[in-house]
Amino acid sequence: MNAPTGLAPLRILVIADSKIPVPPFGYGGAERIIAHLCEGFARRGHIVTLMGAVGSGNYGRLVTYPWAGGHGPVWRGYSKLSFFAKCIRELSRGHDAILAACRTDYLIPFLRSGVPLLYRFGNPIEHSDVDRLAKNTRGPLSLVAVSNHQHRDFPNRSWNTIYNGADLSHIPFSTDATGGYLAFIGRLTANKGVDTAIHVARKAGIPLKIAGNISDEPGGKKFFEQKIRPHLNRDIEWIGEIGNEKKFAFLGRAKALLAPIRWDEPCANVVMESLACGTPVIAAERGSMPELVRDGLNGFIASDEDRMIEAIARINEISRRACREDAETRFSSDEMVEKYLSILINLHAKQNAQLGRLFPRMSQ
Numbered sequence: 460m461n462a463p464t465g466l467a468p469l470r471i472l473v474i475a476d477s478k479i480p481v482p483p484f485g486y487g488g489a490e491r492i493i494a495h496l497c498e499g500f501a502r503r504g505h506i507v508t509l510m511g512a513v514g515s516g517n518y519g520r521l522v523t524y525p526w527a528g529g530h531g532p533v534w535r536g537y538s539k540l541s542f543f544a545k546c547i548r549e550l551s552r553g554h555d556a557i558l559a560a561c562r563t564d565y566l567i568p569f570l571r572s573g574v575p576l577l578y579r580f581g582n583p584i585e586h587s588d589v590d591r592l593a594k595n596t597r598g599p600l601s602l603v604a605v606s607n608h609q610h611r612d613f614p615n616r617s618w619n620t621i622y623n624g625a626d627l628s629h630i631p632f633s634t635d636a637t638g639g640y641l642a643f644i645g646r647l648t649a650n651k652g653v654d655t656a657i658h659v660a661r662k663a664g665i666p667l668k669i670a671g672n673i674s675d676e677p678g679g680k681k682f683f684e685q686k687i688r689p690h691l692n693r694d695i696e697w698i699g700e701i702g703n704e705k706k707f708a709f710l711g712r713a714k715a716l717l718a719p720i721r722w723d724e725p726c727a728n729v730v731m732e733s734l735a736c737g738t739p740v741i742a743a744e745r746g747s748m749p750e751l752v753r754d755g756l757n758g759f760i761a762s763d764e765d766r767m768i769e770a771i772a773r774i775n776e777i778s779r780r781a782c783r784e785d786a787e788t789r790f791s792s793d794e795m796v797e798k799y800l801s802i803l804i805n806l807h808a809k810q811n812a813q814l815g816r817l818f819p820r821m822s823q
Contacts, residue, residue: 469807470506472554473497473518474561474569477526480514485700486646486672488728489581492623492795493560499796508554510545510561522549543568550574556803563588566595573598575806577799580604583723589613599806599813603799605726606747619802622751623726624795625786630707630735632783638712640666641771642738644729645718647683647697648674652719652743654686657695659717659764663771666693667717670709672700711736715758715774718742719767727751731790734758737779741770757782 473496479487482494493511497518501507507519515521522545527538546568559566560579569576570591575598580588584604592600603619604610610618641660645651653669660667673683691697701709710716716733723746730740730751740758742748752758758777759770 468505469555472557473509474559475511476561477512477524480512495792555807563591570595575599575810577601599809601802608747609725621798624792625731625735626792633711633737636714640668642713642716644670646674647671650722655719656717657690659767663768669697670701716740734782735786737783739777757785
């Protein structure tokens with residue numbers, strides 16, 4: 460697909476964190492979204508440069524830089540200097556617009572260059588990041604949140620809310636829960652609530668299959684050994700981390716996806732993927748879940764374990780076809796790409812208009 464008629468292809472620089480490749484080999488929700496965006500921009504005829512982790516895909520041009528986390532100050536300093544040196548080279552190449560989803564302190568050279576910038580917040584938003592962007596940006600700036608809940612503490616800022624999308628063309632719809640089990644997918648951490656999922660499944664008397672990785676975060680292995688491993692048996696099964704093909708089959712066979720989160724998750728990709736498979740979602744009343752899960756239509760919102768057990772008993776009230784249709788209506792990766800691209804085009808046009816006012820003869 461080419462760029463829209465009358466519009467020259469944009470030279471888009473996409474900047475991701477460098478911890479996990481784009482797309483990820485396993486866990487990596489943000490990196491999967493960045494991959495969808497890069498693929499979508501390139502398919503529409505735009506020129507894409509990705510700055511990200513070693514092992515990332517090449518959507519036109521790839522620039523890698525080292526990950527600073529988990530190392531001492533010397534390595535962190537080297538990583539940042541390495542990134543800044545690559546920033547200078549990228550600025551010399553010329554880009555029409557930037558889509559950034561990395562640490563804001565790394566962006567200073569780009570912010571001060573005047574190149575139009577769209578910043579995507581994938582995690583809970585910090586005031587320091589918003590302030591850094593606002594104070595240092597010399598060109599057109601747009602802020603994107605992945606749910607309304609995510610930006611509720613910033614009412615005086617202008618926001619674009621764009622939910623994460625799933626590539627529905629690669630997610631098969633399942634009309635029946637042939638596996639007869641409940642599903643959990645995510646990092647095996649306390650904030651994801653996998654231990655709650657275990658308690659709820661046991662009380663409901665329905666098998667639970669858990670897909671996810673033991674977290675390398677502080678306390679991650681201890682949590683797994685104390686809160687998860689002792690409960691694993693014939694009915695509570697941990698199958699490890701799974702890739703997309705196995706994940707969609709895993710979700711499609713489940714009666715429901717359990718998402719008993721204990722934190723204000725901005726936008727859970729697995730919710731969209733589960734709905735695309737036709738599998739309803741039973742989620743805690745936290746973060747973006749009440750926006751993503753329409754109580755009684757594509758799943759249930761539950762305020763505690765008892766309400767979650769009640770929701771499991773009512774899961775057959777939810778139409779699996781309605782779940783798929785909801786995903787197609789609200790969570791298509793194609794629609795997500797179009798929304799991001801529209802903002803980038805508008806930012807580029809805004810900069811051109813500003814330059815035209817400053818240098819009227821050059822714009823004629």
